Amino acid sequence: MIWLCITSLLSITPAICNQLIDTSHIRVFPAVNKSIAGVFQVSDLNPAFNYAFNASEARRLCSALGVNIASKAQVQEALSRGLETCRYGWIDEHFAVIPRIKHLSICGQNKTGLVTWRASVTKKFDVFCFNESDAATQLKDATTDSPMSSTHASGQSRSSSKAANSTQAVHPPSSSSSLLSSSSSTPHTVDSGAAAARFVSSAQGSAGAKPILITSTCALLLIAIIVLAFIKMRRSRSDLKQKQEYVQTEEWTCVKDIKETDTAAQEEERIEMDDNAS
Incomplete structure (x- = not known):
């Protein structure tokens, strides 16, 4: 009897914890329902736009949105399809990453590729979430398109990525900040989803x-x-x-x-x- 009660309590606890997370003050990049390979980055819309989630909070936030925290391989795939940010985000392997396509001195230590930061799990970053249904839909669309239309879609994706990069607004870094700590005030992309993002496509059904x-x-x-x-x-x-x-x-x-x-x-x-x- 006691064992059954404990098991039931443990099964209910994650759902209750997810409901306690406030998702009304978050920003999603790319915009809501516009993930790349199912991957999107979630930030807190605090006044200073500082990092706000430790490793456990980041995982719970993705769960509250009805999705999973992204893995390194999933973010790498999104990077290959044009995802580029200038803010570190937690991933499933308990370290933070920045997907970079171009060199930029104030983003990811001027590196390209998937730049990693193995910090303490108590340190605060953004988080990369993964929407499996979006990824499946995008994969299905990519496989059903003709080679010509696929080439055209790829060109549009690159163009939209360049347009997004061109809209990045740079916060002036503090002279007393180190190279790593300056990442919290590094450029962030402004998009149509900058207003408080409610949920991704499957979040509403999950909340219900x-x-x-x-x-x-x-x-x-x-x-x-x-x-x-x-x-x-x-x-x-x-x-x-x-x-x-x-x-x-x-x-x-x-x-x-x-x-x-x-x-x-x-x-x-x-x-x-x-x-x-x-």
Whole structure:
């Protein structure tokens, strides 16, 4: 019983924690429902636009949006398709990365490719989330398009990526900041999703499913308790019935023994009387 209660409590806790995360003050890049290979970066819209999520908070934020935290391979694939940012974000392997296509001194230490930072899990960054349904849809669209249309779409993707890069607004770095710490005030891309992003495409359905999940878990827990109580009650009745049968058997045995003793005594008295009479 205790084990069942603990298991049910552990299953309910993540859903409750996800509901406690405020997703009304976040920014999604690229804009909402415009992920690249299913990958998008989530930032906190605080006044200073500083990093706001440690490793565990980053993972819970993606879950609250109804998606998973992106892996290194997924961000690498998005980079190959044109994703470029200037802010570090947590990934599934518990370190932060910046996907860079072009060299920029204030972004990723002027490196290109997937620039990594193995920092403490308590350090705050953005987070890269992965929407599996978006990735599947984009892959399906890419495979069904003709070679000519695929080339055209690739050109549009590169053009949109260049346009996005050209709109980056640079925050002047502090003279006392180090190269790594300056990443918190590095350029960030301004897009149509800069206003508080609510959820990605599957987040609304996930948010509606959480109360159902909690209700179902509670119902299953209640059913399990009732079943266990019923089994225990049946066992108690069975044990009581066996005890009653045992007592009745003992009583019958005692009565039988007493009757046999009385009969034997009477027989002995009758024999003695016959002997005396003769």
